[in-house]
Amino acid sequence: MFEDMVTARYYEERLQEEYLEGKQPAFDISAGPIPGELHLAAGHEAAGIGVCHHLRDDDTVTAPHRPHHIAIAKGVDLKRMTAEIFGRETGLGKGKGGHMHLFDPDVNFACSGIIAQGCPPAAGAALAAKKRNTDAVAVAFLGEGAIDQGGFLESLNFAGVHDLPVVFVVEDNDWAISMPKERVTDVEDGSKRADGFAVHGERVEYDDVEAVHEAAGRAIGRARDGNGPTLLEVQVHRRMGHFMGDPQTYRPEADQEAATARDSIERLADTLRAHGVGEDELAESRKAAEERVDDAIAWAKEQPEPDPAAAHEDVWVNPPSGVTDEEPAFELAGGDD
Amino acid sequence: MATEGEERESEAGTVTRDLTMSRAMVEAIAHEMRANDEVFYMGEDVADYGGIFDSTQGLLDEFGHDRIMDVPISETAYLGAAVGAAQAGMRPIAELMFVDFFGVAMDQVYNQMAKNTYMSGGNVSVPMVLTAAVGGTYNDAAQHSQTLYGTFAHLPGMKVVVPSTAYDAKGLMHNAIRDDDPVVYMFHKRLMGIGWMPAPDGPKTPVPEEDYTIPFGKADVKREGSDVTVVTLGLHVHRALEAAGSLADDGVDAEVVDLRTLVPLDTETVVESVRKTGRLVVVDEDYRSFGVTGEVVARVADEALDSLDAVERVAAADVPIPYSRPLEDEVLPGTADIEAAVRDVAER
Numbered sequence: 001m002f003e004d005m006v007t008a009r010y011y012e013e014r015l016q017e018e019y020l021e022g023k024q025p026a027f028d029i030s031a032g033p034i035p036g037e038l039h040l041a042a043g044h045e046a047a048g049i050g051v052c053h054h055l056r057d058d059d060t061v062t063a064p065h066r067p068h069h070i071a072i073a074k075g076v077d078l079k080r081m082t083a084e085i086f087g088r089e090t091g092l093g094k095g096k097g098g099h100m101h102l103f104d105p106d107v108n109f110a111c112s113g114i115i116a117q118g119c120p121p122a123a124g125a126a127l128a129a130k131k132r133n134t135d136a137v138a139v140a141f142l143g144e145g146a147i148d149q150g151g152f153l154e155s156l157n158f159a160g161v162h163d164l165p166v167v168f169v170v171e172d173n174d175w176a177i178s179m180p181k182e183r184v185t186d187v188e189d190g191s192k193r194a195d196g197f198a199v200h201g202e203r204v205e206y207d208d209v210e211a212v213h214e215a216a217g218r219a220i221g222r223a224r225d226g227n228g229p230t231l232l233e234v235q236v237h238r239r240m241g242h243f244m245g246d247p248q249t250y251r252p253e254a255d256q257e258a259a260t261a262r263d264s265i266e267r268l269a270d271t272l273r274a275h276g277v278g279e280d281e282l283a284e285s286r287k288a289a290e291e292r293v294d295d296a297i298a299w300a301k302e303q304p305e306p307d308p309a310a311a312h313e314d315v316w317v318n319p320p321s322g323v324t325d326e327e328p329a330f331e332l333a334g335g336d337d
Numbered sequence: 338m339a340t341e342g343e344e345r346e347s348e349a350g351t352v353t354r355d356l357t358m359s360r361a362m363v364e365a366i367a368h369e370m371r372a373n374d375e376v377f378y379m380g381e382d383v384a385d386y387g388g389i390f391d392s393t394q395g396l397l398d399e400f401g402h403d404r405i406m407d408v409p410i411s412e413t414a415y416l417g418a419a420v421g422a423a424q425a426g427m428r429p430i431a432e433l434m435f436v437d438f439f440g441v442a443m444d445q446v447y448n449q450m451a452k453n454t455y456m457s458g459g460n461v462s463v464p465m466v467l468t469a470a471v472g473g474t475y476n477d478a479a480q481h482s483q484t485l486y487g488t489f490a491h492l493p494g495m496k497v498v499v500p501s502t503a504y505d506a507k508g509l510m511h512n513a514i515r516d517d518d519p520v521v522y523m524f525h526k527r528l529m530g531i532g533w534m535p536a537p538d539g540p541k542t543p544v545p546e547e548d549y550t551i552p553f554g555k556a557d558v559k560r561e562g563s564d565v566t567v568v569t570l571g572l573h574v575h576r577a578l579e580a581a582g583s584l585a586d587d588g589v590d591a592e593v594v595d596l597r598t599l600v601p602l603d604t605e606t607v608v609e610s611v612r613k614t615g616r617l618v619v620v621d622e623d624y625r626s627f628g629v630t631g632e633v634v635a636r637v638a639d640e641a642l643d644s645l646d647a648v649e650r651v652a653a654a655d656v657p658i659p660y661s662r663p664l665e666d667e668v669l670p671g672t673a674d675i676e677a678a679v680r681d682v683a684e685r
Contacts, residue, residue, distance in 0.1 A: 145409075177389070
């Protein structure tokens with residue numbers, strides 16, 4: 001888990017560097033090697049990694065617009081994910097999705113850039129697992145700013161009444177862009193929302209990856225054993241702005257400092273040291289993580305940009321006749337009459 | 338750039354300054370809020386942040402959190418609440434941060450906001466404004482880059498406004514807030530004058546300090562020409578003007594008509610222009626099929642088929658907006674695409 005934590009953090013730091021290239025001195029969102037918005041997850045690592053450490057490739061994860069740490073923990077191909085973030089042809093989505101919309105069917109990972117809208121598909125993956133009598137589970141990640149969305153609340157209810165093997169993981173970083181948590185909900189403990197649906201709820205008060213791992217183990221175990229859904233809320237922190245370029249003028253400096261001071265990675269390192277892990281071993285893990293990330297970024301940057309003509313492909317897997325210049329690859333229904 | 342009628346509507350001798358489109362919008366909103374206690378604004382990140390696209394910059398300082406309301410991320414709740422407050426006689430402005438997010442709350446928009454007046458036999462009015470950012474050109478992919486003009490114009494019951502300049506943005510906003518019907522006010526991110534998304538030169542225009550209204554259903558001829566009529570709106574007004582500038586060097590004189598509102602649509606100005614030029618190019622950043630381009634061409638065909646020598650449509654391809662720069666450039670219409678289409682119809 002330590003190596004995944006370090007990988008995820010270093011990945012965000014390196015992406016930040018790459019993203020800012022070409023966007024200075026006046027920040028222009030459409031300039032530089034990484035186009036579009038970029039939402040970094042530094043400070044969220046414990047939630048993604050503590051939870052996903054229990055998951056297999058056949059378990060499904062849906063992530064929100066801040067997905068990198070979760071993708072790394074789920075085992076998404078780092079090189080192809082990075083190529084996607086750089087908008088390259090060999091990216092996970094051939095450069096069509098970008099950083100908020102990463103799809104890796106090999107490990108059943110998907111994203112949505114729309115708040116809370118990964119929750120219903122996660123319930124659907126859980127429904128499929130249940131119908132097929134497999135013990136696969138699904139996990140939907142969302143932020144605390146998303147817990148007022150119908151898509152989440154309806155999924156929680158749906159999963160509850162159908163006893164679906166799904167875990168909803170709320171990453172509570174206290175901020176929904178500029179909105180502090182206390183101004184979007186009067187319920188401090190988000191996991192209590194589960195009570196209203198007779199679903200099991202649990203909150204981990206601090207982003208201690210060990211504590212998250214334990215709580216997630218209970219939740220995922222419950223789901224795998226056919227005992228239904230869980231709402232798991234994890235307190236994390238937001239070390240950076242909502243998106244790159246966010247001036248954060250709305251945020252008290254003390255809050256920013258507190259978020260940066262509480263470092264889940266240092267906390268885990270201390271725990272490991274207490275368990276007798278040596279500095280050499282920690283340094284090796286860090287080195288391995290950094291090499292892996294640097295390799296992925298270097299590889300991604302060498303990849304070609306997509307051919308513009310490819311923009312017209314992939315709208316369908318089975319394009320209707322007349323959509324492309326090619327002959328339809330199937331017989332039209334209805335025959336000659 | 339405004340037509341004579343509007344100049345008359347704004348008081349003579351008025352002080353004007355060059356404003357960005359967002360400042361002009363905010364000025365109109367602030368004016369209406371001072372004049373009428375029933376006007377308030379709500380949306381995500383509109384108070385302390387000032388709107389992700391600067392749509393409410395500075396309003397919190399004057400009006401406080403009671404009238405510039407940040408809301409939880411609950412579009413169904415707050416857009417629906419705007420409908421309810423409007424039906425109770427208030428004049429809410431509710432902002433949908435990205436138009437792409439409409440899906441999570443579309444029932445409140447198209448089944449409640451848009452239809453309650455009709456279903457009540459005209460006994461209920463919904464005097465609200467729904468503002469939303471539209472547009473791509475900055476590589477934000479399929480869920481944050483759409484320009485859904487056609488969707489809202491297609492569904493009956495909403496007036497649909499799309500300003501392209503600061504002058505128009507202010508006059509149309511005054512009119513939108515004062516209108517007794519629901520108005521969808523769609524602003525293109527790239528026209529707002531945000532620091533992190535450079536705007537073209539055009540949208541920053543002189544704007545009078547006083548209030549003035551621009552009536553709905555009145556297109557504006559942004560450039561007069563005799564050879565080809567280019568009908569467009571939003572960001573693409575500026576691209577069409579740029580294209581017209583370089584075409585003029587080659588002796589093709591294009592007229593650029595800015596629709597400004599889609600509902601109601603000023604068919605008359607468009608048809609008048611086509612009767613003069615005989616050639617029509619319709620440009621839209623929304624998807625090509627079942628949208629603005631088809632509608633405009635159909636209306637011109639209805640009214641002036643005899644005058645129509647050549648027609649072309651320039652619109653977004655019928656694919657979700659892709660992320661990667663070369664792919665997005667391929668899909669969204671650019672200045673060169675407009676230029677090519679105008680040349681093409683001019684030669685026919």
